[in-house]
Amino acid sequence: MSNWKGRLAAGTVLGLALLAALPARAQIPTLGDTSDMNASTERKLGERIARELYRDPDYIDDPILDEYVRGIWARLLAAARTRGELTAELDERFAWQVLLGKDRSINAFALPGGWLGLHLGLVSVTATRDELASVLAHELSHVTQRHISRLMTQEKRQAPWVIGAMILGALAASKNPEAANALVTGGQALAMQNQLNFSRDMEREADRIGYGVLTQAGFEPQGFVAMFDKLQQASRLNDNGSFPYLRTHPMTTERSADMQSRQQLAARQGSPAADLVHAMMVGRARVLSNPGVDVLRGYVNDSRADAAAPQALARQATALYAAALASAKLRDYPAARKLAGTLADAVRGDAEAARVASLLAAEIALEGGTPAQALALADAPPTARPELLFASQARIARGRPAEAAERLQTWVALHPRDAQAWQLLARAHAAQGQQLRAIRAEAEAQVAHLDYEAALDRFKAAQELARRGTRAPGDHVEASIIDSRARQVESLLREQALQR
Structure with missing residues (x-):
């Protein structure tokens, strides 16, 4: 396996950067697609880069977080189709997949051919799913507007595959500059790197179209404004490497003011109800984003310290979820089960949140060596991926592999790109x-x-x-x-x- 902190350190920065250096459509009127690259070539280039991301140890296929992000992503794609931003050709030819990385840095990036990368560090700092959706909508708009291929059209002297290598080089730079220098060498490469910053027009275009996609999908426009505020505050601090997103998507007062004015023009919806599912996903992202033993213990201790203090339900859900999962990672299964039970009681009135809490309990049971309990918690009809995968693991552990194989075979027939399901079927x-x-x-x-x-x-x-x-x-x-x-x-x- 390659190391994302080495070979792919380049991609994170350049993935975002590639989407930036292109002549974007002005706010009004739009300038049209000026790309000479066809969709098939762009898809193949994206697959070359995605192949490296899959090999990296920071890549994570987490059924619960993946299902949550895919749910948001599917709504945004549907909205882009409705608005006409996502054409039939791109819809058919591009991958439209989001790959998760365990990195704690605040980053997300779009790649050629409809591939997107999302660091768990970014998920962990969002307060609502609207904020997360705003980032995904922005990145989606870079892809639908063909910003990457338009950059490559500018650089006609560079073969697409050379540019692909540069993307991998830049994806490495946010974590290991030495590795990036080894991949991106020579005068032409340095000139290319200098170009790979999003133009102001491109950023405005992605903001404008992303905002429309976000609201069309039913998310609150406040998500864009809140995320802009967070990133703008971070941009005022010294860059310590935790916010690579800021280097390729620089925050400007103009962009922030534009989003605020758009939000003020939107209809006021009142105070939204607490999003307990998102709160738990934040807790999960924090635990899975490569923390050490001391950090895991800190999540457990934080939940104990807050146990007697009054706090918002969403904050409590985040703390309890993180503490339960952290206890399981520390192999303190009695504590993990107790915390998961407390979480289940706290979110009982929310059906969607109760399901997520039950999945956590099933996961803890699997890791703790009690597959019968895991099967009882996750043995729902195999139409949802987390339940299918957890129940299949439990059936195999209980000596019932034929039942697991039957359900998994049906699943992979419908979802042939589900590597984890294929591995369980094996x-x-x-x-x-x-x-x-x-x-x-x-x-x-x-x-x-x-x-x-x-x-x-x-x-x-x-x-x-x-x-x-x-x-x-x-x-x-x-x-x-x-x-x-x-x-x-x-x-x-x-x-x-x-x-x-």
Whole structure:
């Protein structure tokens, strides 16, 4: 595995930066798409970068946070379609996926082809889902307005794949400048880096369109204003590396004033109710964003200190959730179960929040070695990903892999890019002695993460097993599927070689 703090340190900065250096549409009128790059080429470039992000140890596929972010993202995409910002061609050809990173820095970035990166550090500083949605809407607008490809059109002397390497170099720079210098060298690269700052017109365009998408999706416009205020306050402080977002999305008084005026023109909605789900997601993001043992203990101690103090329910939900999950990470499962129970009691009146609290309890039960309890908590109809994955782990642990495999097989048929589901399916098949199917599922997990070389290795291993082994009933069909998939992946590898 590569190290994001090395090889990809470059991407975080340049991913945001790439989206910035392009001639943007002026506020009125818009200037139109001036890109010469077609959507297919941009998608392939984005996949090349996303492949590195998947390999990085900071990448995290957390079912609970991923489902929460995807829910916000889906609403924004639907709004962009309704408004006509997301064209049918881009909708079909681009990936439109958000990848989560465990980094504690305040950052988010868009990449070519509809890929977005989101650091848990940014999630952890938001007070509402409207604030988080405002950042995602802004990044989405950079993509729908083709800012990246328009930059590349400016730099016609640079091949797209060279620019892709520079993106990876810049993604490394926010964490390891030495690694970035190793990736981005030479006069042309330095000139490119100097260009990769969002132009003021581009920022205004992403603000304007992002604001429209945000409100069309039903989020409060105050989210944009509140996030601007937080980032503007941070920009007044010395940059210690915690806010790489500010280097590529500089906050200006003009931008902030524009958002405030737009918000004042919007209809007043009154005081929103406490968003307990978002409060718990903030607690989860804080615990999962690479904290040390002392930080985890601090979350537990904070919940004890506040236990007797009156506090808003949302703040209490954040503290209890973080303390329960931190206790589980410290392997203090009795304390984790007790805190999770207190959390469940506190949010009982909110059905959505109660579900999230129940999922936390199931997770703690799994980690604490009580899969029967986890199954009881998460054994809902397998239409929601967190319940499916937790219940599947519990079934495998309880010696019921066939049940898990049946549910997972149905899921991956509908969601073939779910690597974690494929990996669990491989475990379920292996537990039943179905080695051919297990190896194929491992290969499909690699395909989902765009690692076609590793996937082909597994497909070939499955082919070898099929040639020399005694096939179980139904394995002749599986072997045929494996042969077909191996040919498809070989074709993808040849295409990658041509790109290089």
